[in-house]
Amino acid sequence: MTRDLVVQFLAQGAQMTLVLLIAPLAVGVVRRVKARLMRRQGPPLLQAYLDLAKLLRKESVIAEGASWLFRSAPYLIFALTWVAAALVPSFASGLMFNWAADVVALVAVLGAARALLALAGMDVGTSFGGIGSSREMMIATLAEPAMMLIVVTLAIAAGTTRLAGVADFFIAEPFAVRVSLALSLISLVIVALAENARIPVDNPATHLELTMVHEAMVLEYSGRHLALIEAASHLKLALYLSLLICLFAPFGMAPATAGLSGWAIGLAAWIAKLLAGAVLLGVWEVSIAKMRVFRLPDFVGIAFVFGFIAILLAFLTRGVFA
């Protein structure tokens, strides 16, 4: 019993560390793919790590008038995102922490991080932070309901809101392609793009005042604080990729009862799928243009509509799932 617990604890710790370590690599892959498609040389794959290291070495400049909230927010945002990332099953579905919360709690933890970020954005009192925060919240009002609809669809399909349970369900029935799940997939992809401030919702590579959302909020940050925020956003990208993988491509994931060898296979499969997801994201971002901020509701609204239709269909065909 105790040994089991220790193994579980170590596996959980390993996953948390792994996600943390691999997240910047995924970002590096996205950037590299984009650059190569634009016929540029592009930064090295490990550039994101180097950026973080550099930021950590620099001194922090804090605006006059910033409060304690401004200084403590990066740590909390990072920690919340990290915990959220740990909640998503990556290479194995039976980890201890997967039990602690279901996908509803996951959305809530991410929401807490988002609220902190929006507050920190407004803390200094410049207009940019405010613009960023209000736009972020506007996007959230669209993305979060869509996310909840996806959760409900999955819950109807798999009979549980626990991510590990959903993953187990799809491992057991790998080719259960259904209309409602396809719709959920599209919906989740859109939500993931919106949540991670990717094109076409936001452009992570620009600081254009009129269009930026995420970058506007973190404009005042520098040094180690900025490093934490950046690391958090990397983590969030890895989290959503893992989520997509876990829900829609769980093959290779080690089930709850698997031993070490199962975990090794699961780990390899997960990393491969994560990187493949990053490549796909890079291709997507190159092939599409950034939208105007106020066109965003139309785009994210698609996720909501698809999520809604998916639920209706799931209800109609529940006999099949039961």
Next chain:
Amino acid sequence: MIHAYQLVVLIPYAAALILVAVPGYRVGAAANVAASAATFAAGLWLVVGEGIVSDYAIVDEFNIVFIAINTLVGFTTALFSASYIGHEIETGRLSPSFVRFYHAMFQAMMGSMNLSLIANNIGVMWVGLELATLITVVMVGLYRTPQAIEAAWKYFILASVGISLAFFGTILIYLAGQPALGEGVPAMTWSLLQAASARMDPAILDLAFIFLLIGYGTKVGLAPLHAWLPDAHAEGPTPISAVLSGLLLNVALYALLRFKMLVAGQPAALDPGPVMVVMGLVSLIFAAFMLYQRRDIKRLFAYSSIEHMGLIVFAFGMGGPLANFAGLLHMAMHSLTKSGIFFAVGHIAQAKGTQRIAEIRGLSVTHPRLAVVFALAVLAICGMPPFGVFTSEFLILTTTFAREPWLALLPAFGLLIGFGALLMRLQDTMFGEPVGPAHHVSASSVPMVLHLLLVLAAGIFLPPVLVAWFQRAAELLG
């Protein structure tokens, strides 16, 4: 050897006799507290002691819950009234001789309620309850203002008619039990009746339960028999409002439940459940709406009591171990919370010199500590977690939902409506520009804080001992 169950009745009656003779309200108040404390101790002794079934007295798992609450709230109310009543003399609302009379009556009322609770004879039970009612009638009219006298008069008439109907119901129960148990005392002994209930005539039982429901239901405050309740609460002294809401309604409900158990023992008789469910719901929803138009703070909480008694009667009407458990728990929580609220209202009335909600504004500015306690107590009665009222309301709603999903909507609706009204009034009193005087409050805040803490503790953690105890009581109810 005097047993504890005799003490619960004898101590208050003896104290009443002594208090009549005690001059000086300070000594009287102290003696009142001492007698109530002694009664409470006797009540606790009963709780830990063995059950009793004799010709005239019964102490089982079911009524011990009521006795415990009764003696506890009686004690805290005596504490509160000891610090409260002095102010009434200072302001000239009461003369010292009236206060002496008040203390004696208080003990007599507590004794009568305890008598009713431990009585195994349905006639004695009736006598105790009616005695307590008539004493409260006198207490309600204590201030002798035209409003108080009108309230007492209304209470007197409606209660008297209730008394008569309940007595007729008691006669009918005797008639129903007579063929099985023979003439005389056995046919009025509850425990024997309960054992013989299957042999009793179903048609007479039906008739008896209807009369008992109307008679005792008047005292429970079920709509449309409730009319005396808001005025009596509003016009009487505040400690009496606390006892009325917290205890007398419970004792009447206790009597009703004893008879429900009898009727339930005869399957051929009409099921009392649906009638109680309907009357409970009518009271709950009606009172919830009435809360919106209240201008007097004590009348407001009187209607809230009707609301909660409706919910409790609804729960007992649903029946079954879980609903009965929830009903008992809610009754206990309501007693503690509501009497606590009335203590707080007494403080507010002293601080502001008025009971009109419109004249109680900005309490959070003038009396911040009192405001916090009052607000917490009101939130507790609204059913907000983590207070115990939440637990019991939640249990009532979930157990109803599990059995009759659509029926559960009605109590939920009523509670929601009531919640809105109470919150609205709470806001009126808490915030805004303070108006009128802001006196210093001399009354002790210990009782109300104690009640609030008890309710909070019950909401956070119900000790398994208590749960087991309430469960056994709920099982007796069937």
Next chain:
Amino acid sequence: MGGALPGPGSGPTPFSLIAFDAARSVYDAPVIAFFVAIASLTTLIVVHRLSERRTRRGPAWDCGFPDPSPATQYTASSFAQPLRRVYGAAAFAAQETVVMPPPGDMRPARFSVVVVDHLWRVFYAAPGRAVIGLSERLNVLQFLTIRRYLVLMFVTLVILLSIAAVTT
């Protein structure tokens, strides 16, 4: 008799909140809070170890807004502006009126918006009015004469007796 809630402690940890069944959904707030606390502390320690600890106060990044006056602060309505903009047409039936004086006219241009919150109207205002209206009607029952209250009692009694008389 009605389904009981799963007891405390039936989940993976003693603090788990379980709505129906541990296999379906679990929420374990203390564990999550504990992990968040651990994660933030770890981050705090590690970052302070690894990084440059110097911190400097400087002016805010003031592109276009050199003077941080109250007028440039974000307000509640500015915060809500994107929301109003996005949901204006659908949820709020917003109507914008722009009065643009002809060139040469020295009067300022005027812009006004009329916002109707349908959700408020349908889900709050209307039920609120209904509740108050109903309570005003019912309130008559507070002011009846004692005789009428006795009538209420009598009618209840007779109705119940009649029910008992007709049912077998």
Next chain:
Amino acid sequence: MNQAYEIAHLLAGVMLVTSFALLYQERVAAVLNAFAAQSITLALAVAWAAWSDDRPDLFITALIALTLKGIVIPVALHRTVARLGIHREVEKVVGVGAALMVGLALTGLAQALVLKVATGMASHAREDLALALAIILLGFLMMIVRRNAVTQVVGFMSMENGLILAATGARGMPLVVEVSVAFSVLISLFVFAVFVFRIRERFDTVDLEALDRMRGDRR
């Protein structure tokens, strides 16, 4: 034995008739007389039960019914009516005819209810119960269809007469005497209150001015 029940039954029947007579009267004085007649009949019925069942304690109840309700209270109320200048006429909410029709319906209801009672009970006991139930319901009716405070008090006392009749009819019931004493105290309080608080016309108001000043919450 049978004869004993015949007489008890006859007296109960007379009481029911006086209940209808109460509803029928147009003048307050006549109402009081009818009530006195009912109370005296009750006293006879209780005395008869005390003698035939050999329960001497019931004589106390009979005595109370005779002196208090048969003589003292009617006389006192007669004088009150005269002193306070209360209307000599009975103020009616519904007419005599309608009240009598409702009264008949209530008597029928009482019969229907008691008829359902199984035959395990002796038939004359059932009849007595039906009569007592009818008297109680008629007394209640009297309280709500007549406005005058005095007639309302009479209605209540008539209800209480029905109760005592039912209690003595329930053979061997303990506490009957005690309860009848308690009820007498209650009734005395009623009459006393009408007297002291000068409830002139109706139950509703202790004082007409007070009624105008306040009515529950409307302050």
